[in-house]
Structures are given as C-alpha cells and as structure tokens.
Amino acid sequence: MNRLIAAGLMFGNLIEISSPALVERYNRALKHLTGKTTKLTDFHIDISGYSPEIGDELGDPIYLNPNGANRQFILLTTSQKTAPLLNMKFSTSRGILMQFIEANEAQLFALTARDAVCGELQGSVYEVSAPARLLEMKQVTVEADTIGGHVADAERLAGQINRFRQEPDGWRDDVLIAEMIALARKTGDVTRVPISLPAMTFQQPNFWTSHFGGIYVFQDVAFPGVIASLPRESLGAMPISPVMDMTRRNQIAEWLDRNGLVEPIVQARGLDAAAVLRQKMDFILVEAAEALGLEIGDARRTELRKIAYRLGDALPDEFLGLASLLRWVEGQGPWPRITSEHACYFYTLRAAPGKDRDLVNMLLSELAPMDVRQMFITHKELFYAHYARWSERKRQWVAGFLEREYKVDAQGARAALFGPEPSMDARDRPAPRPARDVGPVVGPWGASGGRR
Incomplete structure (x- = not known):
C-alpha cells in the first residue's frame, strides 16, 4: 500500500x-x-x-x-x-x-x-450480533461535549441564571451565587456568548455496512430489499424481502429498475458516454492481460489495442458487449441487445440522480469490479481489498492511472462520471417504477429496437 x-x-x-x-x-x-x-x-x-x-x-x-x-x-x-x-x-x-x-x-x-x-x-x-439487527438501525443520534464538560456546564449555568432571575430571593441565595460564579469561570458569560451543542438525529434507512461480509440495506424505497456480498443463506432470517446476494444478477437488476435507482450511461445527461465506455473497456483489457500474464507496457490505449488484437475471440464478454454499445453510440452499429444476463450489463449503468446516488454507485462497483476507477471513487474499502491481491504490475498501472487521470481533478471527475452531488431533500429522489412482470431477464437494452 x-x-x-x-x-x-x-x-x-x-x-x-x-x-x-x-x-x-x-x-x-x-x-x-x-x-x-x-x-x-x-x-x-x-x-x-x-x-x-x-x-x-x-x-x-x-x-x-x-x-x-x-x-x-x-x-x-x-x-x-x-x-x-x-x-x-x-x-x-x-x-x-x-x-x-x-x-x-x-x-x-x-x-x-x-x-x-x-x-x-x-x-x-x-x-x-445478527444481520437482522442491522434493520433496526434506522437513525443515528450525535451527542458531544468537551472533555471538561463545557456544554453541560453552560446548560447548567443558564438554568441557574434563570432561577436567580425568577426567584424573588435569588439574590440572597449565597450557595446559588457561588455555584454560578464557579461555573462562569469555566464557561464565560453565557448570557452574552451562549454555548450550545444540541443532540442531532439523522435518519439512515438506506446504507451499506461492512458487517457480515458487506450488506446493502434499502428500506426507504418503494420496494425495500437487502443485498449481501456473501451468500444470502448466511444471513439467516431477515425481516425484509427480497434478500439477494451478488450472484442474483437478474433479480438485482429487476429490483434496481423497479425502484428507479439506475440509468443507462448512454442516456445520462451531460455524460460523455463514448469516453466512459472506452475507459471501461481499457480497464477490462488490463484485467484480461493480467489474467493471461500478458505484458501491458505502459498500458496506453495503443498498447491495449494490441492486446485486444492478440486476444481475438478470447476477448472477455464484458469487453465485447461494451464495444457493441460504443459502436451504437458512435453511429457505427445497430442498437445492441444487452440484458441483465450479459456479463457487461452492470458496466452500462450508473446511479440515477437522488439522495441514494452514492450508495447505488457503491453497489454497482461490486457488480462491475473491473472498473477500477469507479471502485476507487465509490467503494475504497473494496478497492483496497482488491489492490492487495493484484500483481505488482497491475498495482503500478492502476496507481499511476488514478494519480494521473483522477487525482488531478477528483471533484471534476466525480461530477463528470456521476453527475452533480445529490440533494438531501427526499423530493429529489427519482420516482419508482410500478411493479410489473418482467420475467427473469431485464435491462434497458432489450425493449428497444433502435435509437432512443
């Protein structure tokens, strides 16, 4: 590291x-x-x-x-x-x-x-102690004070000042006055400079946790659900349905679509879809070369193109699917039929605008793990775990790419890839789609025969 x-x-x-x-x-x-x-x-x-x-x-x-x-x-x-x-x-x-x-x-x-x-x-x-307990964690309260208890002392002093003012004989209460003076030495004049640090409560119905191998909990959506990195059977009984794991790709795709949580990158407003597709294809080629022990040189696009030629019909399905989509984007090929059964399906999506944008992109990085840039941006814990298993050659290339292409303008890169930062206003959440019988396979590509 x-x-x-x-x-x-x-x-x-x-x-x-x-x-x-x-x-x-x-x-x-x-x-x-x-x-x-x-x-x-x-x-x-x-x-x-x-x-x-x-x-x-x-x-x-x-x-x-x-x-x-x-x-x-x-x-x-x-x-x-x-x-x-x-x-x-x-x-x-x-x-x-x-x-x-x-x-x-x-x-x-x-x-x-x-x-x-x-x-x-x-x-x-x-x-x-049990996965089911995670669903009870719907809110978090933040309470804080100084080590010396300045906030608590200020609240106590404010109460004593009110008592001194309201009691007719307060000015005769020597004990009360002595306590007020002692507290004021610590807090200062709270009548002129109030000290207040109230407890704040935040709702967290939707979240990811690293517990139990990694679990995504979505309760504040039209169709709640839980998605686990480990086999769903390992979670035991859960008070919510459906409970899915990463192998249930069709089910996850249908659930994301029903809740309106994702959008195809080729339809995303303000996104250079062709550039994003090419970069994803580069990442997939680097992974393929790594698996076969091929030299990637400096992994510039010209070098990666040579690797693609060498692989020929052994090119990964993820690469071939994205290549067909890129041809359509550039007007050089027909609309591709890419369903959730296709290996590249989740590489073609990004989170829809809304308050759960970052959480959904985090989930997509697990479903499309060869996109190392998205994984680094949205799910650093997963990225560091993958990085530890890579060869020295791939580590060097990925670190160099991120330092050269991402770090120089991290905020701009995030905005370009995922859109503006989500609002905390629940009204900005995309409207869920009605339940429907979609069968075992879904996707933004299968329902259309031409350009949109």
Missing part, C-alpha cells in the same frame, strides 16, 4: 496533529473514551479523530469503534470536516459527522479553541 500512500491515494487529506497542545488534548480525549493514551508526538487524524498511526501503535484499528455499531469521535478542529473516514463500518457515518460539524461549526470552533470535543454516533442498537 506504500505506493498508494505516496501518491496520496490512501490516507489522503488527513489532518496533521503535531502541536504539543493538540497532542495533549487528544490524549485527554483518548483517555476519556478508551482509557488509553498515545506516546506519539505527531500523527494524522480523519474526520472522526481516528489516527492510523495510533491504531498501529495500539494494535487496534477500531479503537474508536470497539463494537462496530456506535462510532466515537474526537474533534480537535473544524477542519476535520474535509477529511475522509477510515475503517468505515457504515456508509452514512462520514456524511453524518460532516453535517454535524457544519451545522455547529461556530460553536465547535469556539469549543475546540479551549478543549477537545468528544462524542458518539449513537445508533438504536448497541451491537450487531
């Missing part, structure tokens, strides 16, 4: 902590949450305050998330909102933390100027 780290493709955008004051605050927070401390004098943290260096030091990569269900966090600066989330257990966690920081940025800026802020993403369950 050192190549990815050096290229800024792993552990990128982490926040450096090297100030003795911040290190001391972090240690106080770490002691408060876990009972442990670090001896490191400089390290990096993600949006939740997790540090990979401290994880290595403690031999515990989940020291801020011991049960895997209710992630704890340490905020030293509001700049953490731009950092990634490492060791992600739930796909919603980073978005929730970012919204919490942005909604309370002024208060957090003031609080972190004097102390570390600690908190927890509290789900509705405390452990996930």
Whole structure:
C-alpha cells in the first residue's frame, strides 16, 4: 500500500496533529473514551479523530469503534470536516459527522479553541450480533461535549441564571451565587456568548455496512430489499424481502429498475458516454492481460489495442458487449441487445440522480469490479481489498492511472462520471417504477429496437 500512500491515494487529506497542545488534548480525549493514551508526538487524524498511526501503535484499528455499531469521535478542529473516514463500518457515518460539524461549526470552533470535543454516533442498537439487527438501525443520534464538560456546564449555568432571575430571593441565595460564579469561570458569560451543542438525529434507512461480509440495506424505497456480498443463506432470517446476494444478477437488476435507482450511461445527461465506455473497456483489457500474464507496457490505449488484437475471440464478454454499445453510440452499429444476463450489463449503468446516488454507485462497483476507477471513487474499502491481491504490475498501472487521470481533478471527475452531488431533500429522489412482470431477464437494452 506504500505506493498508494505516496501518491496520496490512501490516507489522503488527513489532518496533521503535531502541536504539543493538540497532542495533549487528544490524549485527554483518548483517555476519556478508551482509557488509553498515545506516546506519539505527531500523527494524522480523519474526520472522526481516528489516527492510523495510533491504531498501529495500539494494535487496534477500531479503537474508536470497539463494537462496530456506535462510532466515537474526537474533534480537535473544524477542519476535520474535509477529511475522509477510515475503517468505515457504515456508509452514512462520514456524511453524518460532516453535517454535524457544519451545522455547529461556530460553536465547535469556539469549543475546540479551549478543549477537545468528544462524542458518539449513537445508533438504536448497541451491537450487531445478527444481520437482522442491522434493520433496526434506522437513525443515528450525535451527542458531544468537551472533555471538561463545557456544554453541560453552560446548560447548567443558564438554568441557574434563570432561577436567580425568577426567584424573588435569588439574590440572597449565597450557595446559588457561588455555584454560578464557579461555573462562569469555566464557561464565560453565557448570557452574552451562549454555548450550545444540541443532540442531532439523522435518519439512515438506506446504507451499506461492512458487517457480515458487506450488506446493502434499502428500506426507504418503494420496494425495500437487502443485498449481501456473501451468500444470502448466511444471513439467516431477515425481516425484509427480497434478500439477494451478488450472484442474483437478474433479480438485482429487476429490483434496481423497479425502484428507479439506475440509468443507462448512454442516456445520462451531460455524460460523455463514448469516453466512459472506452475507459471501461481499457480497464477490462488490463484485467484480461493480467489474467493471461500478458505484458501491458505502459498500458496506453495503443498498447491495449494490441492486446485486444492478440486476444481475438478470447476477448472477455464484458469487453465485447461494451464495444457493441460504443459502436451504437458512435453511429457505427445497430442498437445492441444487452440484458441483465450479459456479463457487461452492470458496466452500462450508473446511479440515477437522488439522495441514494452514492450508495447505488457503491453497489454497482461490486457488480462491475473491473472498473477500477469507479471502485476507487465509490467503494475504497473494496478497492483496497482488491489492490492487495493484484500483481505488482497491475498495482503500478492502476496507481499511476488514478494519480494521473483522477487525482488531478477528483471533484471534476466525480461530477463528470456521476453527475452533480445529490440533494438531501427526499423530493429529489427519482420516482419508482410500478411493479410489473418482467420475467427473469431485464435491462434497458432489450425493449428497444433502435435509437432512443
């Protein structure tokens, strides 16, 4: 992984902590949450305050998330909102933390100027011993305070001030006045500079979790469902139907279509479909060359074209399907009939606009794993797992491609491939399609005989 780290493709955008004051605050927070401390004098943290260096030091990569269900966090600066989330257990966690920081940025800026802020993403369950428990995690509440309890003290002081003002003999209550003075020394004048950090609750009916091999839960759609990376039988009884695994390609395709969650890339607004198809075909050729032990040189398109000639009728079905679609896009061939039974089917789709866009693209990256660019952008945990199994030759090429073609304009690349960032407004969700008898095979290609 050192190549990815050096290229800024792993552990990128982490926040450096090297100030003795911040290190001391972090240690106080770490002691408060876990009972442990670090001896490191400089390290990096993600949006939740997790540090990979401290994880290595403690031999515990989940020291801020011991049960895997209710992630704890340490905020030293509001700049953490731009950092990634490492060791992600739930796909919603980073978005929730970012919204919490942005909604309370002024208060957090003031609080972190004097102390570390600690908190927890509290789900509705405390452990996930069985897959069925995941469906009970429909919301997450974020509560936080400084190590010194400034928020709680400010609330207590505000209550005492109200009591002092309302009680006729409040000015004679020496005990009350003494308590107010003591609290004010810690909080400052809360009548002029209020301190408030209210608990915030976020809904998460649709999410991915790394538990049980990786599971996608969709409850807030017209036709709910669960999709697992492992065989569906391994999940046991689930209080939702259908329950699918990645081998149920036709069923997943029909379910995605019924819920209006995907769109063909050739129909996506503002997308250069031909360029995207060519790049996907390049990725597939690299994988084919890797499997056969063929030299790919610098894997430029001219080199990959030579590999395609060498493979001839041994070209992967994924490549041939996308090639037929590219010919149609460029006006050089008929409309191809590509159904969900075709190996290239999920390579021809992207998530439809809506609040679940990123989650659906994450799912598609598992169903179309040779598209390494989409996998890196939408599902880094899966990408790093695949990267660890690749040959040194493929690792070098993929890292070089991402550094050269993606990292220089990551935001622009995301927008070009997947469209604008989704709105949090549920009204932006695409309308689901009515249930219908589609048979065992579905797809955007089989129902039409010509251009759309």
